[in-house]
Structure formats: structure tokens, C-alpha cells
Amino acid sequence: MTAITESNTTHQPVRKELLIDGYEVVIGIEIHCQLNTDSKIFSSSPTKFGNEPNTQANIVDLGLPGVLPVLNEGLIERALKFGIGVNAELGMLNTFDRKNYFYPDLPKGYQITQMANPIVGKGYIDIVVNEGEKNEYAKRIGITRGHLEEDAGKSVHDAVTGMTGIDLNRAGTPLIEIVSEPDMRSSKEAVAYIKAIHQLVTWLDISDAIMAEGSFRCDCNVSVRQPGEEFGTRTELKNLNSFRNIENAINREIERQIDIIEDGGSIIQATMLYDPEADETRIMRTKEDADDYRYFPDPDLLPVRIEQHTVDAIRASMPELPVIRRSRFEKDLGLSEYDARILTDSRDLADYFEAVIESVGTEHAKLTANWIMGDLLGALNKEDKDITKSPISTEQLAGLLKRLNDNTLSGKLAKQVFTALYDGEGGNDVDAADKIIDAKGLKQETDTGAIKAIVEEVIANNQAMVDEYKGGKEKAFNGLVGQVMKASRGKANPQQVNQILKEILD
Amino acid sequence: MTTPSTLQSQTPISSIREDSICTTDILEVAKLSRLAVDEEAAKNFADDIAKILDMMQTLSSVNTDNLTPLANVHEAAQELRADIPNADIDRELNQSVAPAVEQGLYLVPQVID
Amino acid sequence: MSDLHHLSVAQLADGLKTQQFSSLELTDHFLKRIHQLDDKINSFITVDEEGARKAAKAADEKRSSGDAAFLLGIPMAHKDLFCTKGLLTTSGSKMLHNFVSPYDATIVSNIREAGAVCLGKLNMDEFAMGSDNESSYYGAVHNPWDIERVPGGSSGGSAAAVAAGFVPFATGSDTGGSIRQPASFCGLTGIKPTYGSVSRFGMIAYASSLDQAGTFGRSAEDCAYLLQPMVGHDPRDATSIKREVPNYLTEMHTSAEQADANKPFAGLRIGIAKEYFGQGLDAEVDSNVRSALKQYEDLGATIVEVHITDPAITLATYYMLAPAEASSNLSRFDGVRFGYRCEQPKDLADLYTRSRSEGFGDEVQRRILMGTYALSAGYYDAYYTKAQKVRRLIVEDFKKAFEHCDVIASPTAPTAAYKLNTALDPVTMYLGDVYTIGVNLAGLPAISMPAGFTETGLPIGLQLIGNHWDDSKLLSTAHLFQQHTDYHTKLSATAQESI
């Protein structure tokens, strides 16, 4: 891991390996992240959408004559959590501005947003690029600001022939727009940044952040330049709805821009659309069509002042951030960086892991990590589920690991118990592992005398193998162990079997 | 008993436009405002607004150097709304005033994004 | 019962209480007057005869079952920019010619809950932009004192209806003088309360930081009766302020009882600013207002000289800020979800531009253009920000003035009601607001009350401006004055017509 460098927008050291045909890529990202309040930003309409158009838009969302906005207090806490999470200066004085433009999905003819005094000011987030690969490196990305604003509605093009339908259910849904510095220098850095923000907002439980559903939307501003020169003209890639699309779209846009410049052309500032089918970017509209938004303070909303004690209370109530938790897993629990990172992928997973550790003891952290990352996540992944859907509770997994640790189970038997637990055979019982062990008779045989009896019997019945071993064929020993295990129906303690077999034969 | 005027300093500012508003300005602003204004109307509006802007020239004489803009006389913190959803929404009633509705959607001429 | 419309609100309440007449009889009396006389006044856009009679019957039933709410069964009417559920709400515009509001403004439901019976919706300048009520899509309103003259605006219909004896009192809205100036032109008392005291929810916005709802009556007392249920914090309006609401009537009556019989205004310092008596003030208005102020002095008040911001600067500030807010507030009128839509739009741009150009009148379009210009990128700081800074100065100047006085007095308008179709150019028309707009920029309460008449018998108004939240003091002061004078008891020509 390379040391984290300060975010320095224009004068970052150039990474030669990231240059493409000698061009340096510059990327800044705007993320519109839906905050998970129950009601909308300026009205009491529910934020949970039904499918019926315009059933979740009340008179305020519809912008009827005479209606007024009132800010939802649930947003302040969420936005501040984010601000603290990205080490930002917090906007203690919040004001709201109108961004004026006409569009049918924008009911009032203006969007209420925060232009002058946003709730989140300058901050940063540390990211890891090429995670888990040889060329992995860390980087600090600057956050310019995060501001609260309302979402627009949706245009529906296929419902009524020859007409566009307007559904305002989404109008007024609360968003925080997170604007980064133009600090990213490759599509991989862009994706790593977006993943880091995504992890943070879900970790803080301030957003569902489901890209495919539009509750986490990324716009990427891309330009290229010769290293050391001023920023080139940028284009904006809009509405990218998966990590794969983001990476591909940026790469295609870089190629397009370099081609134009190489051909002696120049880049026109434009909004681009990425077509995943054709894997190419296309101009949607150019800057000349852009409106003059006539921002001005919304006279319907008074300033919102945030008190220091509010910030202090929120800070105190915040969960340990992923970076901090990860380093604690490494330092205090002795996990590898790799394991620590996987286990802090989501707060639910980290919580799960820690709940198990709590019960089995920190000295078994590595064992616990292995079981969760290997068996449990493996099984869940197969079903495309995350840890919150685990059929095995933390107590149940701890119960299993305890039996492994006290030698009741061998590793092999433990896998059988795990499968049974996963299939729900132990029900919801806290001691499900023990019940399964009892019911299936999976208890490991550790009685020396009993094992010795089996070993002797196996030796008597497998004279040929014994002879081979004695003749110097080490492999034959394993064959004998296997026979003993088989004879004990898998229950004999493997270490003891080894030991006793050696004692008798050697 | 006369209170001292806060408007004594008469430092002119140069930022207010010297030349007056013209027909082209009006056409531009009309486009932003989504108003269909033809040349003729634009000329009339320009004449009127030029007079109004003339009247505004007096603002240049006011020294506002150390003043912050005032957006609303109540700069007190506003009351926020508790995050409690209310699903009581009568779409039929709300759409009874709409010019064109089908399948619960407000209709406009086709928009190609 | 032919002169029920001459009774004060207190007398009407007493008549209902003592069963001299029922709410239905009262309502029918006013409805009949409207039917017979409003043709020449044009104060109503919508008369809700059915709804009014129904409400009146319900009020009578409530009263017989013991409900003793003061306003129960007393007729009133709303300016047509207050949304009324199930009733046409036009804001004086073709844009809303078909807008039957799906909801009630907060003040509309408050007044209904207080028991008053709404007779209908009152004419106004389109979107409250105007000072003579000639910009209404529903035609000009005629002044009941002289039907050749304007009633003032933008709440011209409200003023005319009360002055004509069509309703005892009415609501209005005041962004730059739209209650006080028509009150002055129509010989009424009108109050524009402190900004933030009355909910703006459901009041169709002109300039949000300046708009405030208020009331018209023939006396300060009548104004107070209607204002009382309107005042108070509304959780649906973020600019409405949470604070205790005084009982205007109790305070008014107590202060009248406690006042010295000969010097009732002893201790009251009235500020006079020479800026309010300068160039452009009609001589008759000047002399009448001065003599009314002399009466205040004779009744014990002290006159002190104060200084307020140059009215020319205030006017410029107002006409920069108000159209800017309006240009944005009126963007929602786009022909998509409600209101006027042009015939056969060929595409979205056509839908927008034609609906808006056909739906909005000239003055509205002028202010939208002006406001858009002021907010546009090149001019924002020079115009809009500059005006917002000057606004702070105006507030400061008032604050300083109130260190020296309790109320500030001025003429309400530079002239009495002028002739219809005078076709003033915009700047001259705007000059008519010169004494009233500072109040809106500073968010102060102000009241206009009758204070004399021209040679030809047209009413002249005196404006009293109070400090923030001194609404009750203003009402009490005006009430006390009206206890000792009779300007407010004079009736317009139409009010004197019996039917």
C-alpha cells in the first residue's frame, strides 16, 4: 500500500502508469444519493413508491398554486452524518436556493437546492484502487460539497401513444448531491471512489443507495490533458446505473476525447449518454442549450441554523466508520488486511463478525473470519443474498465454532453441522449446533482407548498397507488414517488417530 | 429628533448597467421565461422596462459595502417538519384541475430526452 | 331589515345572538345586494350562493344547539387568491379561469372554523400585481364612492365589496400596499399584519418574502374580528412564526376603557417622516392627513420627527425584488397540471410559451420579464443582490425610527382614487405605492384608516406603521381614534343604495 497523498486537484503527482497515449485523465463525480427518510424533503408525502403514477405526490409535490415547502427534520441528521463521515466542514448555517428551469417533471418550474450555503462543505474520503490486486494503491479524494435538494418526477414515454406522461411520485424525494473534486485519474479510481461513497452511505444507514433503482445516481465529468497542462474541456456522463457501466462509459469517453484531439479537433462541453448495448458514448446536448438557472434564495424557506450540540450528539451516535473498524480488526484482532477489508465491506457483516467473536473469544478471530468469509458468504453468494439474510444466526455460528474449539467436532464434522444449520435444521434455537450434533450423533470420538481399538482393528485388516508403509511408502500412512476415519464414520479425532497410528506402527 | 440616515454615503457603483435594456434582451429573457413575445411586443416591453430600470438607477447611490443581503425579514431559524409520512392523497381530486390526464399521468406533447 | 349592511360586525354578532335575524336572513340580504348592485361594481368574480346559504343554515343550526362562536353566521368574502376547496380560485387571471381548488388555504379553513359564512371570491389585479384593479382578467372594479373611479388594488374587489355593503368584512393580501391603498381609496380600514403572523399556505404567491394576508372592514374593530382567527403559526408555512397570539379585541377594548376621556392618546409618540410628505403628494391628501394628525395631537399624542429611507430608493428596491420573486413563483403556471392550456400545442415549447402568453396579462408578463432579467446571470449581483442589501438598510432605518416613536404616520397613498382607464405608464403607477412598500420590505404591520375627504367627497387614508408584532397596538390606536372621530362611519354611494 502506498502512503495516502493529500488531495491536490490540479497538481497531483502524475502516475505514469495511468496515462493513456500520453494523456492524463481527469474525473470529477457528482452523486445524487437519496436519503432514506419516510417522508419527502418538503412535504409529508411518503417516499415509498407504489406503481400507480401520481398517487404519492400531494398538493405540495404537484406545485399547486399557493402551496409551500417545509423542510423535513430527518434530513439534517442524515446529511450531518455524511458530512462527519467524509471529514467535512459542516454548514452550520443552511439556506435554500431556487434553481429555475422549465421541464414537465419539475412541477414548480424550479428545483429547491442549496447553492450558497450547503450542509456539507469541503471534506475528503480515502479510497483503495485495484483492491486486492498487485497494483493496489490508496488515494485521498477531495469532496467539494454535499447539498440537500429535491428530486424531480419522471417522464413516461411508452404509456400513452404520441404523448409523454408525467409521474410526480418521485418529485420531492430527498437527495444529497455529493460533489467531488476533479481528483480521479482513471476509470478505476472513479469506480473506487463511488464504491467508497456507496459503502459509507449504506454503512451510516442514511440511504438505501440502490443504483439500479435510481436511489444512487452518478454523473461523471471527464476530460483529458497533457500532464502539467490546464484542465481540458469536460463532458458529463449522466445517469450511469452500475459500476460496470461507469467504468466502461468513462473508458469509452476517454477514447472518444483522445481520438478527437489526436485528429486535431477540440472537445465541446456537452452532456453525454452512455449506450451499454453499443458500448459507446453519445452527445445528448451541448452547453449552448444550457439554461441560465437564475439561482436566488428561496423566500419560502428561512435559514436553518445547526447548533454545535446537535452535531456533537450526532457524532456521538455515529457507528464506527469502516476505515477505523478495519484497522481495529487488523490491530486488535490480528486479521490480515484482506480479511479485515472483506469483513468491513458492510456494517451488517462487520457487526455479524463481531457478534460471533464476542461469544467465541477474540483469540478465535481468525477462525471466525475464515468460517464467515469462506463457508457462510460462499453459501450466501450462491443464492445472491447478503449477510442480513443469513439463515444462521450469530449465536448459532458461535455455538458451532465453540464445539470445534472444544474438540467436540472435527473440521469435517463441523462442515456437516454447518450445512445442517444453513438448511435450517436447527430451527431458531440458540443451541442449534448442539442439537444437530446430538440428533445426528456427530460428536467427535476423543476417547483414546476407543480410537486405539479402531486403529488396531484397521491395522489387522490392512496388513498390505502396513507393509507398504513400513517399506518406506509414506503415502500408505494416509491411507490407513482414512481407513480409521471411515471405520469411525468420520467421528474419530484426526489428530489422535494420527498420533496413535504412529505410536503403534513406529 | 431626526435619526441619522444610513443612506448618506453616496458612493456610486458602476455595476448597474449603463446602457438600457433592448429588444434583444427582452427576447432572450422571454425565452428563459417561456413567454411567446414577438418583436413588436418585445419593443414595447423594452421601452417600459427601460423606464423601470431608469428608476432603479437610484440604487447605485446607496452605499451597501458592509451589508449582507436580506432575503426574508425573519432570519430566525425555521420550524422543521417531523419526518412523518401522510399517504392521504386524492389523485382524482388533484387531477380534476389538470388539462390532460390519462392512466393517472399528466400528459404533455411528446418529449424526446 | 333593509339596512343590515350598515351594521358593524359587533352589531351583527349581537343581532344573531339575540335572534333579531338569522344567519340565513343576513346572508340572503347580502346576496341580494350583490345580485342587484354588483353589476356596476364588479367586485365579485364568484358568488357562491348555494355554498353560502348552506353554511348559513348550518350556522343557524349550530347556534340553536348552543354554539356561541362570535363570528358564527356572519358573512364575509375572500380575495380570489386564497384557495377555496371546491370553489373557483382565479387570482384574477385567465391562467386560472378553470381552477377549482382541490384544497383550502389555511386562513380559509380558519375563518370557516370560526363560523363565518363565505359568500364568494373577490376581484383583484391579476396575480395581485397592480394598484387600480384594472389588470384583472375579470374586468375592472369600480369604486362604490364614485363608479367612474378605481377602487385601488390589488385587493380592489375586497375593498369595493366592503365599501358597497356587500359584505361586512373581507380578506385581502398586501405585497406592496394592496390592502392599505384600496382601503384608503374606498374609505375603509385595512390592516396588513406583521410578516409571518398570518399563514401564506394556500395564498397564491406574488412575492413570497413580501406577501401577507390581512383584512378590510369599515372600522379597526371589524378588521380585528376577521383577523383574529387568521393569525397564528401554521406548520405548513415555514415563514410563519411561532409566538403567542394576542387577543386583539380584548386589548382594543381594554385600552379604550382605560384611556383618558380627553387625552386618550397621552403617551403615544407618533413619528412623522418628511420623506412621506414630499414631492408628488396631492395637496388635498396632504392637508387632510395633517389635520387628522392634528386631531391625534389634540387627543394627547406627541408628534416626533423621524427619518426613514428615501422613498425613491425603497420603491426601486421593491420593484427589483418583487418581480424577481414573482418571475419564479409564476413558473408553475405552465399548462401541465392545472390552469389554462393553449389549444393544440404542437410541442412542449409551444405548450409552455403559448399557455403562458395567452394565460397571463400584460402587467404580469412585464413583471415576469423584469424579474427574470434581474435574476439572470449577468445582472444578478448588480440588481438583485444590491436590492437585497438595500433592503437591510430599509429595515435598519425603520428600526432606528422606532427608537423614537411608537407608530409612524403617513398618507396611505399620494392621491385619492383616480379615474378608471387613466392608463398610467408603469413607473407612474408604481409611484402610487411609494408610501406603502417600505412596510412590506421591512415586514412591519401597518393599518390604513379613513382620515378625511376630498372636496368631491372621495375618501382619504391615513397610514399608521407599527414595529414588528405591534399589530394589536395599531388596531387599538386606530380603534381609539375611531371612537373620537367619524370618518369611518361615512358610507359610499353604493352602500347608501337600498334594495
Ligand SMILES: [Mg+2]
Ligand atoms: Mg449537479
Ligand SMILES: [Zn+2]
Ligand atoms: Zn443535483
